[in-house]
Amino acid sequence: MSARVLVAKPGLDGHDRGAKIVARALRDAGFEVIYTGIRRTVEDIVTIALQEDVAVVGLSILSGAHVALTTRTVEALRAADAGDIKVVVGGTIPQSDVPRLLEAGASAVFPTGASLEELVSGVRALTDTSATANLEEPCASE
Secondary structure, eight states: OOOEEEEEOBTTOOOOHHHHHHHHHHHHTTOEEEEOOSSBOHHHHHHHHHHHTOSEEEEEEOSSOHHHHHHHHHHHHHHTTOTTSEEEEEESOOGGGHHHHHHTTOSEEEOTTOOHHHHHHHHHHHHOTTOSSOOSSOEEOO
16 A cells, blocks of 8 residues: 655645646655645644644645745644654755754655655655554655
8 A cells, every 4th residue: 555645735835836846756655645725824734744644745836835835734743643744844944954854753755856756765664554664753855
């Protein structure tokens, strides 16, 4: 059974071309993908993640609010007793913000310039239940 991934667009950002490309790349790689559409609240995202029983929530953020939105999403998942759901974030993210996102609880960060291959392999590493060892360090695309 393939892992279920929720691709979400939190906040007021109305640009979703990148999120749709990511959703298609993950689907083509064998993941079961749910796309929320644009302008979703953190509460909406957590509710959908729980209803859909996803392994990963992928946040696509272009607005510059990536640290705040990622932090709020991770905290809301933990508060809903769903802290085992991995959160990955991508979009317009400066390299200098990657450590802050990882500290906030993101399992992986895919900043501007990350390839779809990097994204797919990163999500696959997070969801590979046949692996004998878990990822010890959160990953960030360079």
